[in-house]
Amino acid sequence: MRELIHRPRRLRRSAAMRRLVRETVVTKNDLLYPMFVTAERESREIPSMPGVYRYTVDALCREVEKIAKLGLPAIMLFGIPEEKDAVGSGGYAEDGIVPRAIRSLRKAIGDSILIVPDVCLCEYTAHGHCGIIEKGDVANDPTLELLARAAVCYAEAGADVIAPSDMMDGRVAAIRAALDTNGFTQTPILAYSAKYASGFYGPFREAADSAPQFGDRRTYQMDPPNRREALREIALDIEEGADMVMVKPGLAYLDILREARDNFDVPLAVYNVSGEYSMVKAAARNGWIEEARVVDEILTAFKRAGADIILTYHALDFARRHG
Numbered sequence: 126m127r128e129l130i131h132r133p134r135r136l137r138r139s140a141a142m143r144r145l146v147r148e149t150v151v152t153k154n155d156l157l158y159p160m161f162v163t164a165e166r167e168s169r170e171i172p173s174m175p176g177v178y179r180y181t182v183d184a185l186c187r188e189v190e191k192i193a194k195l196g197l198p199a200i201m202l203f204g205i206p207e208e209k210d211a212v213g214s215g216g217y218a219e220d221g222i223v224p225r226a227i228r229s230l231r232k233a234i235g236d237s238i239l240i241v242p243d244v245c246l247c248e249y250t251a252h253g254h255c256g257i258i259e260k261g262d263v264a265n266d267p268t269l270e271l272l273a274r275a276a277v278c279y280a281e282a283g284a285d286v287i288a289p290s291d292m293m294d295g296r297v298a299a300i301r302a303a304l305d306t307n308g309f310t311q312t313p314i315l316a317y318s319a320k321y322a323s324g325f326y327g328p329f330r331e332a333a334d335s336a337p338q339f340g341d342r343r344t345y346q347m348d349p350p351n352r353r354e355a356l357r358e359i360a361l362d363i364e365e366g367a368d369m370v371m372v373k374p375g376l377a378y379l380d381i382l383r384e385a386r387d388n389f390d391v392p393l394a395v396y397n398v399s400g401e402y403s404m405v406k407a408a409a410r411n412g413w414i415e416e417a418r419v420v421d422e423i424l425t426a427f428k429r430a431g432a433d434i435i436l437t438y439h440a441l442d443f444a445r446r447h448g
């Protein structure tokens with residue numbers, strides 16, 4: 126038999142050899158951990174997201190101290206207000222749940238970890254949409270002003286990065302202008318640029334009580350079959366001043382992530398969303414998959430596809446496992 130010249134298996138023979146030629150390694154520095162803070166009296170685990178809680182401000186501070194010690198670089202914050210109304214006032218009130226949490230966190234943890242509030246109205250509106258309603262639809266331009274107010278309010282409280290997730294047209298420009306006018310020229314924007322209208326947000330909406338009470342989000346979030354449109358959304362956000370951009374969800378959109386990486390040079394984030402997390406947890410609880418192994422494989426896929434930053438509810442477990 127003729128000798129084979131190429132034997133790719135030579136480089137797979139031992140753990141050390143595989144480590145030497147490994148192309149992609151996820152570290153805790155790549156992770157942004159999303160957390161929920163609530164105005165209710167007690168912290169509560171979210172039933173569809175085992176291990177994820179809505180924390181009171183005090184409990185959040187204790188938890189984030191631990192997270193900072195583990196060496197995670199950043200948390201994202203979502204707020205659950207006392208009350209919701211038609212215009213989402215709780216999202217941009219000076220004493221709203223998120224600015225209160227940011228101020229307390231700053232006292233508790235200093236600058237050891239970045240605080241990245243999500244900016245959107247859906248957690249604060251009684252109808253559950255990401256903007257204000259006029260004639261039965263989400264009104265784009267009037268919503269921009271409220272989003273900009275929320276961004277300034279969070280920056281004043283001490284936010285390190287502002288992350289708009291609403292998908293209104295022109296919101297990055299509106300937020301950038303408002304931040305600059307108020308003296309926050311150094312506060313970066315992480316834009317949820319290619320955010321699809323996805324079934325994978327189900328558990329999050331339970332977590333934040335933010336399911337739309339009528340209709341759905343298809344008039345503002347992207348249509349899942351569209352690829353070119355994602356590149357256009359990202360290009361627009363960069364033009365408007367986004368410092369970092371995001372593709373969301375992750376697993377069903379790895380092709381979009383790769384294209385975004387190949388077409389743009391700003392830091393690129395991906396959101397490993399609630400439904401993706403819940404599926405892994407549910408299968409693991411049934412003994413159908415090995416959780417740690419599957420999580421590492423998923424996070425590696427995001428990085429291999431081009432993500433610099435991975436938003437994931439698995440961040441804490443990952444940091445514990447990988448030191």
Ligand code: PBG
Pocket residue numbers: 243245247255290291325326327328329330397398399400
């Ligand atoms: C708010 C927002 C959502 C998520 C992040 N920001 C929900 C939505 O758009 O319905 C989803 C996050 C997740 O599913 O983990 N607009």
